Amino acid sequence: MNPGVREEPKVGDLITPALRLVRPLGAGGMGAVWVAEHLTLRTRVAVKFLSQELAMNADALARFSREAAAASQVKSPHVVHLSDHGVAANGAPFIAMELLDGTDLRGLLTERRTLPPSEIAVIVSQVARALMAAHQRGIVHRDIKPENIFLTDAGGGELFVKVLDFGIAKSTTGDTSLQTNTGAMVGTPLYMAPEQILGRKDIDFRADLWSLGVVAYEAMTGELPFVGETIGAVSVAICSGHAPPPSSRNRNLSPALDAWFRRACAADVSQRFGSAKEMADALATAAAAAPLPSLFTTASPTSEDEPTRVFNPAVVTPAIPPTLLRPVAGAGMLTTGGAGAAAADSSPTFAKRRRLARLAATGAAHFVARISPCFLDSC
Numbered sequence: 612m613n614p615g616v617r618e619e620p621k622v623g624d625l626i627t628p629a630l631r632l633v634r635p636l637g638a639g640g641m642g643a644v645w646v647a648e649h650l651t652l653r654t655r656v657a658v659k660f661l662s663q664e665l666a667m668n669a670d671a672l673a674r675f676s677r678e679a680a681a682a683s684q685v686k687s688p689h690v691v692h693l694s695d696h697g698v699a700a701n702g703a704p705f706i707a708m709e710l711l712d713g714t715d716l717r718g719l720l721t722e723r724r725t726l727p728p729s730e731i732a733v734i735v736s737q738v739a740r741a742l743m744a745a746h747q748r749g750i751v752h753r754d755i756k757p758e759n760i761f762l763t764d765a766g767g768g769e770l771f772v773k774v775l776d777f778g779i780a781k782s783t784t785g786d787t788s789l790q791t792n793t794g795a796m797v798g799t800p801l802y803m804a805p806e807q808i809l810g811r812k813d814i815d816f817r818a819d820l821w822s823l824g825v826v827a828y829e830a831m832t833g834e835l836p837f838v839g840e841t842i843g844a845v846s847v848a849i850c851s852g853h854a855p856p857p858s859s860r861n862r863n864l865s866p867a868l869d870a871w872f873r874r875a876c877a878a879d880v881s882q883r884f885g886s887a888k889e890m891a892d893a894l895a896t897a898a899a900a901a902p903l904p905s906l907f908t909t910a911s912p913t914s915e916d917e918p919t920r921v922f923n924p925a926v927v928t929p930a931i932p933p934t935l936l937r938p939v940a941g942a943g944m945l946t947t948g949g950a951g952a953a954a955a956d957s958s959p960t961f962a963k964r965r966r967l968a969r970l971a972a973t974g975a976a977h978f979v980a981r982i983s984p985c986f987l988d989s990c
Contacts (some may be wrong), residue, residue: 616662617702620645626699627656636670641665642703646710649694656694661704672704674778679706681777684758689737691761691773702965713763716826721758724833725861729870729896731830732891736762736822737772746887749783753814755822756802756913757829783815800842801835802826803880813844817883822889824875827894831868836876837856852878855871867897 620643624632629651636644636822642662649656663673679696695707716734719726726734740759745752752759754776763769804821806814828836836854843987848854854876856869871894877883 620660620699620701620703624700626666626707627695627942629696630656630658630695632658641671647707651709655705655710657710659706659708660699663703666702666704675704675706677780678778681745681750681780682708684748685740685741685750685777689741689772689774690744690777691775711763713761715775716757716760716830719762720830720833723784726830728831728844728864730778731827732734732770732895733770734762734830735823735827735894736891737770738774738826739887741772741774742816742819742823742887745780746819750777750821751781751783751884752777752819753779753807754799755779755819757982760826781814783906791939800845800849802838803849804880805852806880808846808849815880815957816887817880820887821876823887823890824990827875828854828857828872829938831864833858834860836872838935843925849853852876857941865897865899870893871897 619633620626620632622632622634626632626647629649630647631650633646633648633655635807636646638644642660645658645660647656647658648654661671661675665675676696682690682693683696691711692709693706694709695705697705698838699705720769742752742755752774755774759775761773761775763771763773767771799809802822802825804814804818807818816954823834828834837845837848854872857872858864858866858869869902874882874893875883875890884893
């Protein structure tokens, strides 16, 4: 092996005395994701490796460590559970996390384009729970978008949401492990609040509420509220605070949802909702009450030890009212789990993933296959 070049992971490698690699799950420019067996707990987890090139980049390495630090501090069943973080025997920085079945919200929107308001309210309610837990710890996620909202089956077709990727999280309490370079624009521009896209140092939890408002708008209408041909044009649109009301793009939406969006994405920070819970409760009120459907159907296992679930494209009517949402016992445990956001195979389309009936996913796979590297100043 050449000096300075680390050995690539392979099946059977022991990452730690308790973690043995089973098979690769996905790979991309950021690194690789593997399924690993936890020898002590006798369960499967996802292991995300940072690529050798990025491991030598101070910003990328800091982001990787920040993801582990922030996610481990947020105690919520709606945040992907991390079980280990360190450097493997081959020198690769890694994060071990629960391994989930499902897909991210981006995959569902690709399949269905829009969702009923009551269904969106269910998703927003559960994302809000994760954000409340983060905000109470003084942590701002700063990258809420469909790719970082993971949908899984809590059992019996009941939808359960996990929030992924705290890699650009910021502490508002002075925690230096969660700080980024001053003046750096971090996040995904189309979902960034005005204060965030301007690189202000004093952003708080309300930046996450703006981003969640944009996600809800996209799910309601199939379009983004603030767009432009360049990042500069997007920035101008965002900072203007003017967007077509949701009902102008989807005539089935009520004026109450227009009012909700105006407050969620108010350019004046003081005009936004006072908390993630308040925002979610207001959306549940504005949305027409309707039950949430079973978004999943169970498919035949593709192997002896891995259950497979696929989304049910025929479901269009929701079945669990937002007011009945509740945490599901054991949802954050390392059972079938993983941090998630991309399918087990590296298929570029949701349709192919559905045909293969393989939606076993991890937030790690999402990280390497989907996320935009906007944590650098050039984003």
